Each structure stands twice: as structure tokens, then as C-alpha cells.
Amino acid sequence: MMTITLPRTDTTLRPGKLLCIGRNYAKHAAEMKSDVPDTPMVFLKPATALVRSGGTVEIPPQSQEVHHELELVAVIATGGRHIARAQALNHVGGYALGLDMTARDVQQQAKDRRHPWSVAKGFDTFAPLGALVPADEITDVQQLNLSLTVNGEMRQHGTTADMIFPVADLVAYCSTVFTLEPGDLLYTGTPEGVGPVQAGDTLVASGTGLPSLEVTVE
Ligand code: MG
Numbered sequence: 393m394m395t396i397t398l399p400r401t402d403t404t405l406r407p408g409k410l411l412c413i414g415r416n417y418a419k420h421a422a423e424m425k426s427d428v429p430d431t432p433m434v435f436l437k438p439a440t441a442l443v444r445s446g447g448t449v450e451i452p453p454q455s456q457e458v459h460h461e462l463e464l465v466a467v468i469a470t471g472g473r474h475i476a477r478a479q480a481l482n483h484v485g486g487y488a489l490g491l492d493m494t495a496r497d498v499q500q501q502a503k504d505r506r507h508p509w510s511v512a513k514g515f516d517t518f519a520p521l522g523a524l525v526p527a528d529e530i531t532d533v534q535q536l537n538l539s540l541t542v543n544g545e546m547r548q549h550g551t552t553a554d555m556i557f558p559v560a561d562l563v564a565y566c567s568t569v570f571t572l573e574p575g576d577l578l579y580t581g582t583p584e585g586v587g588p589v590q591a592g593d594t595l596v597a598s599g600t601g602l603p604s605l606e607v608t609v610e
Pocket of ligand 1: 412413414461463492581582
């Protein structure tokens with residue numbers, strides 16, 4: 393099982409669950425022809441989907457259309473249930489760049505059949521995660537620029553200022569459903585500009601104050 397280390401403290405964390413938020417940016421909801429939700433839309437990925445920066449994203453044989461979704465990831469350092477919104481960011485130990493890889497064709501089939509998204513979102517290597525930066529080095533988590541290039545070409549850029557539900561709301565909301573545990577990861581949704589990747593592509597994510605994340609596709 394993969395472990396992650398919080399910088400500076402050297403605290404080793406084991407991601408128990410990956411909480412992922414859908415449709416948290418209005419322009420992405422629009423490009424997917426989806427409505428903006430009035431409560432956070434949450435789905436889960438297994439920890440086996442994780443791959444660290446420098447690793448490889450595998451296109452599974454079940455999909456002809458794997459998309460990148462660039463996301464800010466919050467790492468839970470202090471667990472809890474029913475966390476108050478005002479305390480929520482105190483439970484976050486660090487931030488990183490992440491990619492919510494999505495088998496879009498498999499997801500569309502699931503939507504058509506009213507099936508869950510677990511397969512479309514949960515394949516091995518579908519959760520790239522960059523290096524962590526301590527939370528206290530991020531002055532304002534809702535003022536970060538995020539960008540993604542594919543083979544050097546800009547594909548996504550956005551700002552966390554455009555999140556429909558800010559990180560504090562997401563942590564508080566998720567903690568009303570799931571007990572949050574140290575090491576849990578929260579993928580906070582993607583800005584617009586999602587699109588397909590192909591074998592041989594190199595994806596590089598960048599963000600204000602965040603270590604860059606690079607993966608190749610095969
Ligand atoms: Mg996403």
C-alpha cells in the first residue's frame with residue numbers, strides 16, 4: 393500500500409480513501425452539459441488508483457477515451473467527523489496537484505445506464521498525485537492558479553477562486569458522511585478544458601506554490 397509523507401513533519405500517511413468532487417467549477421459543468429449541484433457531488437476512488445509524479449498512467453483496454461482532469465488535492469492530516477466549516481482547513485496537512493483520470497466513454501455508458509462511476513474513475517493509475525506542500529505554506533487555497541500541459545501544449549488553466557464549493561466546505565461536508573482519517577485525499581474538482589490523452593503523451597500540471605506533477609501515458 394502506498395504511503396505519502398507530509399513534508400517538514402516527516403509524518404507518514406496511508407491514504408485510506410480518495411474523495412473526489414464532481415462539477416465543482418461551473419464552466420466544467422457546462423462543458424459536460426451538466427447542472428451545477430446545490431450540494432457537493434462526491435464519488436470515491438480506490439487507493440490503488442494512486443500514482444506518484446514521474447509515474448505512468450495506463451490506458452485500460454476497456455476504454456478508447458481517457459480524459460485528464462486537473463485538480464487541487466487536499467491531504468487530511470487530522471481526522472474527524474462532523475467537522476465545523478470554520479475548523480475544516482485545520483484538518484488539512486498539505487496540498488498537491490492531482491489528476492482525476494476518467495474513462496469518459498465508460499462514464500457516459502454508466503450515466504446512460506444510471507450506473508455508478510466507480511469503474512470509469514477507479515482504474516489503476518487513474519489518480520496521479522504530485523508532491524505535497526505543507527498547508528501553512530499556502531496563503532489562500534482559494535487563490536491558486538492551476539494549469540496543465542499535454543506535450544507542452546496548454547490544455548487546462550483555471551483558478552481555485554472559481555470553485556463552487558471551497559475546500560473548507562468540501563472537508564466539512566464530506567465529514568458529515570465519511571469519517572475523515574489521516575492520509576485521506578480530497579480531489580476537489582476540475583476547471584474546464586478536460587480532454588483525451590493518448591499513449592506517449594506527457595502531462596505536466598503546475599500550480600501556485602505547488603510542486604509540479606508529471607506523468608506519461610502508455
Ligand atoms: Mg474530476
